Amino acid sequence: MAIELKISEVKMSAEQSGKWGMVIDQDICTGCQACVAACAMENNISFVGEVDSGYGRSMHWIRIERFWEGEYPEVKMTANQPMLCQQCGHATCEPVCPAFATVHSQAEQLNLQVYNRCVGTRYCANNCPYQVRAFNWRDYKRPEPLSNQLNPDVTVRRVGVMEKCTFCIQRIHKAQDVAKSEGREVVDGEFTTACAQACPANAITFGRVDDPESLVSQLMKQSHGVKHLEELGTLPNVTYFKGG
Amino acid sequence: MTEPKAVDLLAVFPDLEPAANAIEHLRSIGVHDECMNVISGIPVTEAMLGRPHQWTNVPRIAMGGAMLGFGAGFFLAYITPYVYPYPIQVSTQSFIPGPPTVVVLFELTMLGMLLSTFLGVFLDSFFPNYRPMKYVPEVSDGKIAILVECSHIEEQKVTDVLKKMGAESVKPAEAQHL
Amino acid sequence: MSDNKHHAGHSHEEHLREKHLMLDPLPRGQMNDMVMESMLEKPTWKFWVVVGFLSFIVVYFLFFKWGVLIAKGQGEAGVMRPDYWGIFLVNTVFWIGISHAGTFISAILRVFRAEFRRPFTRAAELMTTFGLVQAGFSIFMHMGRVWLAYWLMPYPNQRMLWPNLHSPLTWDLLAITTYLLSSTMYLFLPLIPDVAMARDRSTGWRKTFYKTLALGFRGTEGEWTHLRNAMNIFAFAIIPVMFSVHTIVSWDFAAATRPGWSSTIFGPYFIVGALHSGMGAAVAVLAVIRGTMKHMKYFIRGEHFDAIGKLMLIISMAWAYFFFNDYMVQWYGGDKWTQQLLHFHEAGPMGWMWFAMLVCNIVIPWAILWNPKWRATPWLVATVGIIINFGMWFERYIIIPISVTINRMPFTWRLYKPGIEVPMGIGTLALFILLYMIASKLIPLIPVWEVQEGQMAHELKKFGRETVVSVSELE
Numbered sequence: 017m018a019i020e021l022k023i024s025e026v027k028m029s030a031e032q033s034g035k036w037g038m039v040i041d042q043d044i045c046t047g048c049q050a051c052v053a054a055c056a057m058e059n060n061i062s063f064v065g066e067v068d069s070g071y072g073r074s075m076h077w078i079r080i081e082r083f084w085e086g087e088y089p090e091v092k093m094t095a096n097q098p099m100l101c102q103q104c105g106h107a108t109c110e111p112v113c114p115a116f117a118t119v120h121s122q123a124e125q126l127n128l129q130v131y132n133r134c135v136g137t138r139y140c141a142n143n144c145p146y147q148v149r150a151f152n153w154r155d156y157k158r159p160e161p162l163s164n165q166l167n168p169d170v171t172v173r174r175v176g177v178m179e180k181c182t183f184c185i186q187r188i189h190k191a192q193d194v195a196k197s198e199g200r201e202v203v204d205g206e207f208t209t210a211c212a213q214a215c216p217a218n219a220i221t222f223g224r225v226d227d228p229e230s231l232v233s234q235l236m237k238q239s240h241g242v243k244h245l246e247e248l249g250t251l252p253n254v255t256y257f258k259g260g
Numbered sequence: 261m262t263e264p265k266a267v268d269l270l271a272v273f274p275d276l277e278p279a280a281n282a283i284e285h286l287r288s289i290g291v292h293d294e295c296m297n298v299i300s301g302i303p304v305t306e307a308m309l310g311r312p313h314q315w316t317n318v319p320r321i322a323m324g325g326a327m328l329g330f331g332a333g334f335f336l337a338y339i340t341p342y343v344y345p346y347p348i349q350v351s352t353q354s355f356i357p358g359p360p361t362v363v364v365l366f367e368l369t370m371l372g373m374l375l376s377t378f379l380g381v382f383l384d385s386f387f388p389n390y391r392p393m394k395y396v397p398e399v400s401d402g403k404i405a406i407l408v409e410c411s412h413i414e415e416q417k418v419t420d421v422l423k424k425m426g427a428e429s430v431k432p433a434e435a436q437h438l
Numbered sequence: 439m440s441d442n443k444h445h446a447g448h449s450h451e452e453h454l455r456e457k458h459l460m461l462d463p464l465p466r467g468q469m470n471d472m473v474m475e476s477m478l479e480k481p482t483w484k485f486w487v488v489v490g491f492l493s494f495i496v497v498y499f500l501f502f503k504w505g506v507l508i509a510k511g512q513g514e515a516g517v518m519r520p521d522y523w524g525i526f527l528v529n530t531v532f533w534i535g536i537s538h539a540g541t542f543i544s545a546i547l548r549v550f551r552a553e554f555r556r557p558f559t560r561a562a563e564l565m566t567t568f569g570l571v572q573a574g575f576s577i578f579m580h581m582g583r584v585w586l587a588y589w590l591m592p593y594p595n596q597r598m599l600w601p602n603l604h605s606p607l608t609w610d611l612l613a614i615t616t617y618l619l620s621s622t623m624y625l626f627l628p629l630i631p632d633v634a635m636a637r638d639r640s641t642g643w644r645k646t647f648y649k650t651l652a653l654g655f656r657g658t659e660g661e662w663t664h665l666r667n668a669m670n671i672f673a674f675a676i677i678p679v680m681f682s683v684h685t686i687v688s689w690d691f692a693a694a695t696r697p698g699w700s701s702t703i704f705g706p707y708f709i710v711g712a713l714h715s716g717m718g719a720a721v722a723v724l725a726v727i728r729g730t731m732k733h734m735k736y737f738i739r740g741e742h743f744d745a746i747g748k749l750m751l752i753i754s755m756a757w758a759y760f761f762f763n764d765y766m767v768q769w770y771g772g773d774k775w776t777q778q779l780l781h782f783h784e785a786g787p788m789g790w791m792w793f794a795m796l797v798c799n800i801v802i803p804w805a806i807l808w809n810p811k812w813r814a815t816p817w818l819v820a821t822v823g824i825i826i827n828f829g830m831w832f833e834r835y836i837i838i839p840i841s842v843t844i845n846r847m848p849f850t851w852r853l854y855k856p857g858i859e860v861p862m863g864i865g866t867l868a869l870f871i872l873l874y875m876i877a878s879k880l881i882p883l884i885p886v887w888e889v890q891e892g893q894m895a896h897e898l899k900k901f902g903r904e905t906v907v908s909v910s911e912l913e
Binding site (some may be wrong): 028068071072073074079081082086099108110111112113114116133134135136138139141142143145146147149150151152153155175176177178200204211245248250 | 441475510511512513517518519520521522523580581582584586587589590598601604605606607608611688693694695696837842845846847849850852855
């Protein structure tokens with residue numbers, strides 16, 4: 017009886033593990049930062065500048081982590097690791113916000129960040145094991161001509177607000193609206209996130225993980241896929257390929 | 261009861277012992293306990309003075325406040341999640357989280373209880389009260405004052421008893437601004 | 439005090455009276471005059487210089503810098519990824535810790551009828567209230583959009599937005615609000631008879647001030663009964679509130695998914711830490727009061743420092759126990775991130791702070807407070823108290839900005855460099871001292887009626903040849 021209950025709970029959490037997902041192939045990532053730039057353009061990310069960026073205040077929603085092994089001069093680079101919000105099914109960032117500024121979307125199974133509810137306690141960022149949340153430490157000025165290219169579909173955030181990767185939810189909604197107006201379902205590959213779109217090596221694949229036929233689902237089934245810090249029980253929705 | 265005019269006498273005693281004796285004697289000459297009041301600079305218990313038990317509503321008010329506080333906590337913990345136009349899900353935690361509700365109920369119960377205890381002192385003692393009152397400042401120097409309400413006829417008798425029992429002064433009490 | 443009895447115990451008796459305030463009674467009127475004089479004594483120019491200096495610090499470092507922080511954003515402070523939490527929260531925990539001493543002294547010691555508490559319950563309670571004010575300031579400084587702080591309060595609103603009761607920060611808000619309100623009320627209730635006393639002995643604006651505060655208290659049987667009952671309820675009820683406050687503060691950390699923080703022992707560990715710093719601060723404040731205010735050498739004596747010193751020693755041992763317990767289990771767990779963190783604590787760039795914490799919190803108190811003579815020396819115990827406060831501030835600094843440096847994403851590791859939070863933190867300290875100095879001139883710091891009550895209850899009793907102190911329970 018008790019065991020049965022446990023199994024049903026496990027099933028439930030497996031079901032909760034998402035609707036949208038991403039696969040990142042670290043073996044073919046060149047570390048070119050195109051995804052970082054594309055994400056910043058798509059999502060109106062502030063231009064932080066050298067000084068603050070150098071002090072750990074860069075505001076990228078996706079970052080390329082570079083590591084090396086060994087001591088200089090015998091240094092060996094390891095695979096680049098693009099890191100972004102893992103859109104956890106069991107997110108540690110969500111329950112700790114006192115103002116309900118970061119909540120779970122029932123419809124899209126994503127972690128939402130509600131900018132205008134955020135009061136800036138920064139507890140969510142502290143509690144994110146992936147450290148992928150970006151805080152608006154200041155009102156950063158957008159240098160010309162970047163100030164002329166804001167994406168009208170995305171809110172511009174101001175000082176004191178937390179933000180993070182949304183899996184380009186504005187693109188998800190746009191695709192859903194188009195499909196709905198044409199009376200059909202969203203087709204796999206019809207749209208993708210800015211980072212996946214910009215990746216010249218095609219290292220990022222985005223799509224429905226609850227559709228077994230989609231490319232991302234097919235890729236996820238490969239045996240060398242890993243999820244980061246899965247042992248914490250966060251149910252991340254991004255799968256990484258490394259050394260395949 | 262129907263005396264047209266009663267007089268308040270205020271006797272100041274240097275210590276607890278003579279004051280307690282005086283109260284006993286006053287009772288023996290027929291002054292009712294309800295017509296006496298003791299004013300002191302430290303908390304002197306009723307037992308020390310041989311006085312009837314003082315009634316206080318503070319504990320009851322505190323209990324009432326605790327219940328109100330618990331009710332407020334209940335509202336916060338169990339009702340407000342349903343007030344939203346749509347259910348708000350955080351992580352996979354249940355809609356109404358178990359252990360955190362205990363925290364909320366505890367804090368608001370205590371807050372209700374302590375606020376109403378404080379309020380209870382105000383209600384029971386008629387605080388704040390800036391009207392003129394019968395008082396002698398020597399009380400805060402450690403003297404014990406007895407306030408006796410008696411009729412004109414009894415005035416002399418009561419004064420004699422109080423003097424005999426060691427009162428430093430006995431005089432008609434006048435309400436004054438403190 | 440000395441009568442003409444010439445027996446063997448005479449000098450012993452004298453000695454006892456000299457040592458214990460409770461055995462050395464003065465007429466109430468005289469004690470009243472002493473307390474009034476200590477309060478009304480014309481401040482020297484030094485007092486005004488200190489007040490002016492502190493006011494400048496408060497205005498410039500606390501309020502002006504806060505304005506800068508609000509205008510420019512949290513970037514003015516040293517916080518960044520991964521140190522999203524910095525000195526503002528260190529100070530919040532620190533001040534809440536300081537505030538625990540007041541409740542400990544005036545509630546726990548009252549409940550357990552520890553008689554030595556009598557002269558300084560108010561001085562300790564004032565620390566609670568003023569400390570919580572600083573904690574409140576510190577936590578608001580920390581918020582990115584402090585002008586929206588009222589969103590955290592539960593109130594019906596058009597957005598249909600209620601606070602998230604899943605969040606430890608919401609519990610914190612409820613607990614700290616409860617604690618601030620109840621400790622302020624608990625400060626006020628025993629103060630009523632004393633301001634009534636002050637009202638009877640003052641003129642001019644002070645008369646109006648005390649009259650208003652005394653609420654028309656005369657000291658009738660009814661008033662005392664209501665007050666006694668209320669104080670009794672407060673003494674018992676505020677203890678669990680105090681425990682809950684620091685436990686919930688510890689949950690801010692313990693409930694998080696971080697190496698080094700997920701510890702079930704954080705609740706009691708934080709409470710003991712709070713008492714450690716709180717008692718240290720209390721003893722320092724008492725030494726200053728004793729040294730600077732008139733007649734205070736009568737009310738606050740070596741015996742009080744001795745008694746608090748003993749408590750400090752016990753609390754220091756308890757803190758060492760909890761620290762080691764936490765450390766041992768974290769170390770034994772063998773989690774690679776926790777290992778990294780522990781290594782970083784000890785051997786990292788801030789390792790000096792980790793060792794300084796142990797020296798300030800354990801080595802120095804143990805080395806000094808074991809000795810009864812040293813323990814009864816006010817300046818020495820006060821110095822130990824201040825050292826403990828440095829140690830406890832270090833402890834919170836290690837738990838917050840140093841520990842969050844190490845997380846499970848090594849790419850982000852970075853050492854925290856404080857910015858505007860340092861002057862603003864100094865501003866909270868200045869405001870605390872300033873409020874205390876103003877209060878010492880406005881309200882009677884010694885609860886005279888409680889001292890008199892205690893002196894009535896104490897007497898010397900002879901058992902055979904031995905003269906001993908005996909206390910009767912008046913209630």
